[in-house]
Amino acid sequence: MLHNIDPADLPRALQRLVTHARGTPAALPRRSFLKLAGASGLALGAFPHVALGQTAGAAATTLKPTQQPSAFVQIARNGEVMVTINRLEFGQGVNTGLPMILAEELDADWSLVRSRHGTNDVAYADPLFGIHLTGGSHTIKNSYTQYRELGARARAMLLNAAAAQWKVDVATLRTRAGTVLGPRGLKTGYGELAEAAMALPVPEKVTLKDPKDFRIIGRPTQRLDAQAKTSGKQDFGIDVHLPGQLTAVVARPPVFGSSLALVDDSAARAVKGVKAVLRVPLDGGGEGVAVVAEGYWQATQGRDALKLEWDASKVEKVDSEKQLAQYRELAGQPGPRKLDADMAPLATAPQQIEAEFIFPYLAHAAMEPLNCTVRLGDNRAEIWMGSQSAGLDAAAAAKVLGFTPEQVVVNVLMAGGGFGRRFSSTSDVVVEACAIAKAARTAGLDVPVRTVWSREDDMKGGYYRPMHLHRAKIGFDDKGKVLAWDHVIVAQSILTGTVFAAFQVKDGIDASATEGMLTPYPLPMRLTVHHPKLNVPVLWWRSVGSTHTAFVMETLLDDIARATKQDPVAYRMALFGDSHPRHRAALQLAVDRSGYGKAKLSAGRAWGVAVHESFDSVVAYVVEASIKDGQPVLHRVTSGVHCNLAVNPRSIEAQVQGAAVMGLSTCLPGSAITLKDGIVEQSNFGDFTVARITDMPEFAVHIVPSADPPTGIGEPGLPPLAPAFANAIAQLTGKPLRQLPFNLA
Amino acid sequence: MQLVVNGREHTVDVDPAMPILWALRDTLGLTGTKFGCGAALCGACTVHLDGEAVRSCSTPVSEAVGKKIATIEAVTAGADRVGAAVQAAWIKHDVAQCGYCQSGQIMSATAFIKALPRGKQPTPEEIDTAMAGNICRCGTYARIRAAIADASRSLV
Numbered sequence A: 001m002l003h004n005i006d007p008a009d010l011p012r013a014l015q016r017l018v019t020h021a022r023g024t025p026a027a028l029p030r031r032s033f034l035k036l037a038g039a040s041g042l043a044l045g046a047f048p049h050v051a052l053g054q055t056a057g058a059a060a061t062t063l064k065p066t067q068q069p070s071a072f073v074q075i076a077r078n079g080e081v082m083v084t085i086n087r088l089e090f091g092q093g094v095n096t097g098l099p100m101i102l103a104e105e106l107d108a109d110w111s112l113v114r115s116r117h118g119t120n121d122v123a124y125a126d127p128l129f130g131i132h133l134t135g136g137s138h139t140i141k142n143s144y145t146q147y148r149e150l151g152a153r154a155r156a157m158l159l160n161a162a163a164a165q166w167k168v169d170v171a172t173l174r175t176r177a178g179t180v181l182g183p184r185g186l187k188t189g190y191g192e193l194a195e196a197a198m199a200l201p202v203p204e205k206v207t208l209k210d211p212k213d214f215r216i217i218g219r220p221t222q223r224l225d226a227q228a229k230t231s232g233k234q235d236f237g238i239d240v241h242l243p244g245q246l247t248a249v250v251a252r253p254p255v256f257g258s259s260l261a262l263v264d265d266s267a268a269r270a271v272k273g274v275k276a277v278l279r280v281p282l283d284g285g286g287e288g289v290a291v292v293a294e295g296y297w298q299a300t301q302g303r304d305a306l307k308l309e310w311d312a313s314k315v316e317k318v319d320s321e322k323q324l325a326q327y328r329e330l331a332g333q334p335g336p337r338k339l340d341a342d343m344a345p346l347a348t349a350p351q352q353i354e355a356e357f358i359f360p361y362l363a364h365a366a367m368e369p370l371n372c373t374v375r376l377g378d379n380r381a382e383i384w385m386g387s388q389s390a391g392l393d394a395a396a397a398a399k400v401l402g403f404t405p406e407q408v409v410v411n412v413l414m415a416g417g418g419f420g421r422r423f424s425s426t427s428d429v430v431v432e433a434c435a436i437a438k439a440a441r442t443a444g445l446d447v448p449v450r451t452v453w454s455r456e457d458d459m460k461g462g463y464y465r466p467m468h469l470h471r472a473k474i475g476f477d478d479k480g481k482v483l484a485w486d487h488v489i490v491a492q493s494i495l496t497g498t499v500f501a502a503f504q505v506k507d508g509i510d511a512s513a514t515e516g517m518l519t520p521y522p523l524p525m526r527l528t529v530h531h532p533k534l535n536v537p538v539l540w541w542r543s544v545g546s547t548h549t550a551f552v553m554e555t556l557l558d559d560i561a562r563a564t565k566q567d568p569v570a571y572r573m574a575l576f577g578d579s580h581p582r583h584r585a586a587l588q589l590a591v592d593r594s595g596y597g598k599a600k601l602s603a604g605r606a607w608g609v610a611v612h613e614s615f616d617s618v619v620a621y622v623v624e625a626s627i628k629d630g631q632p633v634l635h636r637v638t639s640g641v642h643c644n645l646a647v648n649p650r651s652i653e654a655q656v657q658g659a660a661v662m663g664l665s666t667c668l669p670g671s672a673i674t675l676k677d678g679i680v681e682q683s684n685f686g687d688f689t690v691a692r693i694t695d696m697p698e699f700a701v702h703i704v705p706s707a708d709p710p711t712g713i714g715e716p717g718l719p720p721l722a723p724a725f726a727n728a729i730a731q732l733t734g735k736p737l738r739q740l741p742f743n744l745a
Numbered sequence B: 001m002q003l004v005v006n007g008r009e010h011t012v013d014v015d016p017a018m019p020i021l022w023a024l025r026d027t028l029g030l031t032g033t034k035f036g037c038g039a040a041l042c043g044a045c046t047v048h049l050d051g052e053a054v055r056s057c058s059t060p061v062s063e064a065v066g067k068k069i070a071t072i073e074a075v076t077a078g079a080d081r082v083g084a085a086v087q088a089a090w091i092k093h094d095v096a097q098c099g100y101c102q103s104g105q106i107m108s109a110t111a112f113i114k115a116l117p118r119g120k121q122p123t124p125e126e127i128d129t130a131m132a133g134n135i136c137r138c139g140t141y142a143r144i145r146a147a148i149a150d151a152s153r154s155l156v
């Protein structure tokens, strides 16, 4: 999401965001204004909060809680370096990547570097967007310079402190792995200098290292949380346990937005451990009943004992079959155009392809079910959650609670995946948790309340990758040259009605619905987009528009290559020409390492190829697949990845594999959310398929070397997986696949 | 009710039908064991009951009475030789991404290796079959395979 924002739009967008977040068209808060309006660098707007060292008398071996809430780096007397990350860590590895970047310029001893999460403090906003945002594979890309500068400034302060202490010229000093070295063998650790350095001013200007001198960046590095995550010691949002805390679960309407016609909670109240049963407003105008109890089990027992009748008479009841018919009908209508070209050659083109593609709704299905813990005071609220958007979540919470955003603290906690779901456009999870905590307090329960979604709640509760219909009519000549390409997309808009609409929805077209179409291929395309409105909540989902556009583009190009008897790699290379060196390099690397076109495949297997750019990175896959008992099987994947400078190659390998597995999930039977009479038909991992270890192919990740500033990698590995797999299957059957999940019928 | 968890006896006053998972997490404060699906479909809640891997979300506490429960906290605390080897391999291969499923993965892997005949190295197919009940939405499967093979080699 958001990767194609024109920087010229940013100030306007930010103002809108802040205004929206505060719910009133008030002037910008002075604090944020100063941060956001820095003339030369919005990107560096948050960096001045460098806090070093500890207060006098603090224990020498443990890090104290931060003295400055917006600190990014703290150095303790024992030399431990604590780096605060300005994002949510939910698997993508930024709690190791960002500290690596900072430690590089700080010249820290890596074995003493730790990391932790921040809060909704304005300092932790994305330096480019000015809001708290973990998404769009932005973290390393947008905070690369920010964290380098932080490290370099902290190092300069330590050097100045040493120079003053030794009464020598600072130019005679060097650093090596957490130590300042001076003339005559003088040396001292960062920890011993930290307090003196803290008293010095933050330098205006610092010189950053030449990338060729990097010794931490670029080195395959173990995650800082590896130990905690293999011992049960890592706490996630769902593990929060505050004194007196109660747990709430919510009975949600079976049809989105319905209200309650009848509530009989007598049996629920009688369940042992149940403390309160509360009627609460829910997202999208719906209503629900929260059962607050001693623990999760007691709360669900109480919920099971509720007798409820719902009134769905005023809400739309979406039905997937009817929806498809409606989308097909819409696809034939004229609509707004994202791209235009002359379609006259279609009639006379020597060869033609007509295709229709269907993509279902998809649930994010992160392993940690959604949850949020709220502690209310008279004029203050503290919230604990894995949030991809702590600032907007705090503002949304404040609105529910009747507070100002400054009265709300969001403590960002490790999350068990998210893939976009922990940043919802309405902040639905936190809004609901606050409504429950408020109702509980009114009912006399003045304790922290943790609201937990069951897996079923999570899967049925909405915010899906939207269902899409694509239609293409392509005319080309016998050499495979495309003469005209008429394309239609039908899908709900994700961004309409969100804070991003102002600059991401133009002329009725949501930019996220078409991202990944066309580029980088020079094709004469007419692209029409329809955005029907339905009451199924939709959201960005790992790699957003590219989840469907990459499949459509990469399978259709293969069809053209096959129809004109060309090698799919050579055909793509010819289209790239000289203008897309990163695409060429990524694809060539995958081809070389896979043995494509040279190695002999085992009987029954075929090659498949796809390459796609998303979030400024390019990933190419060459795969081997076969068909067993009527089901497509993916055996081997070789990837070529171009994400510019590889900060942590080990993390990049993990992200590419992980994203590919999520892409593989979308191909498997049962990977679809469908609705009947307004009710979501799936409820748990038994009827919504995600890939398991038995589906996992052999997998090799190869990275194109580069020293250019890093680009995203959390998402780009997803889009090309399904089309590469589909292209291999089409080689075997001679019939292209037009649907996810795959349907060989 | 008396429960033996990680070698210690606990008296808990809960509904006998309560799944072990919630007695561990909400009553005893052992949150290393995770809730993923509540329906024996994902493996995140895997614990050992008398050494056997079970899904604690779908096993009532009443079934644990008179038996020994072991959780991730104890299995990776050092004294359990196989648990320690599995954890070391997990760290060496940097398996975890979000890490939420990994307690369950490690508990399944440890029980699997312990059940292997002495000196036997698992085949890739055996590893996949043993781990098929544990979902990792982050897709760490390649490294899980490598870590299990590595851990069992290290135990010879």
Ligand code: FES
Residues within 6 Å of the ligand: B034, B035, B036, B037, B038, B039, B040, B041, B042, B043, B044, B045, B046, B055, B056, B057, B058
């Ligand atoms: S939580 Fe028990 S198997 Fe998923």
Ligand code: FES
Residues within 6 Å of the ligand: A091, A367, A416, A417, B095, B096, B097, B098, B099, B100, B101, B102, B135, B136, B137, B138, B139, B140
């Ligand atoms: S590491 Fe995230 S679910 Fe497995």
